Amino acid sequence: MAHNSRQGRPVFSVRRFLAVTLVHALLGAVLIGNMAWxxxxxxxxxxxxxxxxxxxxxxxxxxxxxxxxxxxxxxxxxxxxxxxxxxxxxxxxxxxxxxxxxxxxxPDGQLLLRKGLMYDQAGRPQDASRAYLSAIDLLPDDPDALAQAAGFFNTRGDRTRAETLTERRKRVLGITTNQQPNQ
The missing domain is CATH 1.25.40 (Serine Threonine Protein Phosphatase 5, Tetratricopeptide repeat)
Known part of the structure; x- marks a missing residue:
């Protein structure tokens, strides 16, 4: 081991090496932890x-x-x-x-669908209706969105709107009137 001639101690001590390594590791962890990966x-x-x-x-x-x-x-x-x-x-x-x-x-169609569900469960059918219609405007070809909105309007007694949305869903899925949906 090499010695420092002025002090008689080793130039590279194990403690110093570990301390420097620990400081570098902590600094790296802090810097990496603040970055969005x-x-x-x-x-x-x-x-x-x-x-x-x-x-x-x-x-x-x-x-x-x-x-x-x-x-x-x-x-x-x-x-x-x-x-x-x-x-x-x-x-x-x-x-x-x-x-x-x-x-x-x-606007986000999926969030608006959830907003419609939330309003429906909370007993606010007019707000739910607006949310579902807004969602359908944003997701006009989404069969699940059309089915969810059709179900809402059907349970609220708006059969015309429910049937319109159901027919639209069938067109999106490519289902003729003689076929049944697979879902």
Whole structure:
């Protein structure tokens, strides 16, 4: 081992090496931790979906929030949180996410469908009707959106609108009047 001739100590000590390595590791962790890496939100979102599959809504909610912390515009995490809040009848929280997303990125048909469902469950059929119609304007060829809106209007007694949406869905799916949908 080489010695410093003035002090009689080794030039490279193990303690100093470990201390410098630790400082570099901590500095790297701080710098990397503050950077937005692609996929960070996706991994948290995946953990949230897994927690939902296992029935742990608390862990799912935390994971979805973590995904949004890592990627504030993570659409799937936003949709999942809205779905979770609607299922728990936490309409104000669902509404806040929807409004924030629309303010940031403009109208979103999937969020408007969820808004329609939320208003329907909350006993606000006129607001639900407006939300469903707005969603259909944004998703004119989405068979699931057409089916959901048709179901809403059918249960509300608006058979004409429900039939119109059902026929439109059949056209989108390429179903003739003699065929039945596979869904």
């Amino acid at each position: 692609a996929g960070d939100g996706d991994s948290s979102y995946g953990k949230g979906r897994e927690a939902l599959r296992l029935g742990d809504t608390g862990a799912a909610e935390r994971a979805f929030h973590r995904a949004l912390y890592k990627e504030p515009g993570h659409r799937e995490a936003q949709l999942a949180l809205v779905d979770l809040y609607i299922a728990q009848q936490r309409y104000e929280e669902a509404h806040a996410i929807i409004d924030r997303r629309v303010a940031e990125g403009g």
